[in-house]
Each structure stands twice: as C-alpha cells, then as structure tokens.
Amino acid sequence: MSKLDLEWLAVFDLMFETQSVSRTADALGIAQATASGALGKLRAHFGDKLFTRTPAGMLPTAFASDIRPSIRRVLDILQQTQIARVAFDPGVTQRTFRVGMTDIRQVVMLPTLVNRLQRIAPGVRIEAEAISSDSPRWMEEGRLEVAVGYMPQLENGFFQRTLADEGFVCLVAAKHPRIRQRLGLAAFMAESHVLVTMSGTGSSIVEKTMAERKLKLKVGLRVPSFLGVARIVAQTDLVVVVPRSLGEAFAASEEVKLLESPIEFPPYAVNLHWHERQHADPGNVWLRQTIAELFLSPDRSGRARSTQASSLPPGGGSFSAAAT
DSSP states (O other), rough: OOOHHHHHHHHHHHHHHHHHHHHHHHHTTTTTHHHHHHHHHHHHHHHSSEEEEEETTEEEEEHHHHHHHHHEEEEEEEEHHHHHOOOOOTTTTOEHHHHHHHEEHHHHHHHHHHHHHHHHHHTTTEEEEEETHHHHHHHHTTTTHHHEHHHHHTTTTEEEEEEEEEEEEEETTOSSSOOSOOOOOOHHSSEEEEEESSSSSEEEEHHHHHHHHHHOOOEEEEEOTTTTHHHHHHTTTOBBEHHHHHHHHHHHSSEEEEEEOHHHHHHHHEEEEEEGGTOHHHHHHHHHHHHHHHOOOOHHHTSEEEEETSSTTTOSSOOOOOOO
C-alpha cells in the first residue's frame, strides 16, 4: 500500500459533494489534472475504484461510502486544529453559515437574525436550508452548522438548547362570514381546515392530538408547507392551526385574525441543534450565542443549558450556557 498524502483526502471528500472531478478541482483551486492524479493515487492506495462514472456523475462505490466517515473525522481534526489557531472576529469575518430551519422558523426568525448580523457582523452570510430527513447527516458531515426547529429524531452526537416552548393558535380570515372573535369547538369542527403535511414541524402534534381525542377534522385543503397558509386563509373560509409565533407573524402582515384554539394542543420545544463536531468551533459558538440572545424566551433564560444525547457517560451530558 502506497503512502497516503493528506491532501488527497480533500479531493476524496469533495468528490462526494460535487460528483465531478472538474468541480472538485475548481472548489479546491487546483488544476483538474491534479485532482485526477490525486484520485488515481487514492485508488491505488485503497485498491478500489472509489468513484464510478455514471450519467448522474461520479458516484461512490460501496467501499468509498464505508471509509468516508473515517476520512471526514481526519479532516475534521485538521480543520479544528486550524480554527483553534485563528480567533473568530465577527466584525471582520467573511464566513458563511449554513442554518437548517423549518419553514416556521424562516418566517419567525430569519428577518430578525439577518438584521442583527448586518449590524454586528456585516461580512457574515446565512444560507438557510429547509430541515428534512437529511439534516442530521448534513450536520454530521459539516454541511449545516446549526439547525433550529422541532427535530425529535436527533440522537447520539448532537447537542441541543431549548429556545422556547411553542403553543398553537387558530387563524381565520379577518372577515370570516361565520367566525367572529371566538372559535368554539362546534364551529372548529364544522369548518373546513387547511392541513399542513410537512414533516419536522409541530403539525404532527396537532394530528396526534386529534387522533387521541378521536376527533376528525374536515379537511378542505392539504399543503406541504406553512409558508402560504396565511394568504390562503385570508382569501377563503378555511381554518388553520399554526404555532403561536407563526400566527402572530401572519396576523401582523395578512388579513387574518388569530384566535385561541378550542382544543388544547400540547406545546413543543423549539430547539437549537448542532453536532458535536461543531461544538468547540469559535464561529459556531458565536452564532449559537447570537441566536440565543435574540430568541431565548425570558422564562428559559435563567435555566438554559445545552444537552447532548444520552450516550455520554454520567456527568458528561450537560454543558453550561456560556459554552453555547
């Protein structure tokens, strides 16, 4: 087996992202021939083709997929070593942060966050990604720095900090022909509803609660996202149940009115999530602190802590808020 050059590992890692030798070379700022040469040496080193040319691009072999986590750990160690030597200065940095968010958090949080960053860190850019089933893997791989929202599926290796507890309200058109300033249970059940079917949001809590109470909504419309429901409700007689913070944002910008729900839906925690690989990164620490300063609810500020999954040994499962 030939001697492994660490610079080849960056080529290997980016090939997973770009599925192209030329795009990998461009991203690394090297000649395409240099990237091809590194790939050839990696193939000789491991005795495997590693990537196979297909109409969809250069796709990894099973062996390449197996070894990628180990290679990522090596690259992470090198990256963290470099980061530790450079102080993070938000006033001068040109860093881009990739943040996973539910559609709800995009509406409720992004304008406030962007306005704050423009004042204190004008060179920082935010790339928002919709939270999906891929988000945990993207955080493990470093493609997402943090994620904000309702993500109960996260397990070992992740930290989280609860920002707020979110409840539910109802939205109806401001000039709804039958619903005035109060929405009773009978009217709630009689009206047609918008049902949001997007995963990873509080909508699953609504459906579960209705099923537990053996109540069935009259569904007039199903949509895959909360983003358009305010405009839909404003122009129809439909009712929609939404998280309170989203309802308040919609009521301030659309011709809708916010009403208390006649059904008590259990609240859920809005958490800030990150992977352990980013835990000590100074830039990530700063971003988490900034988000907490903006969105940590007053009742949470005195007891905020960051917790990691239960795989940690006793005494290793919590960290002070100062570290987040």
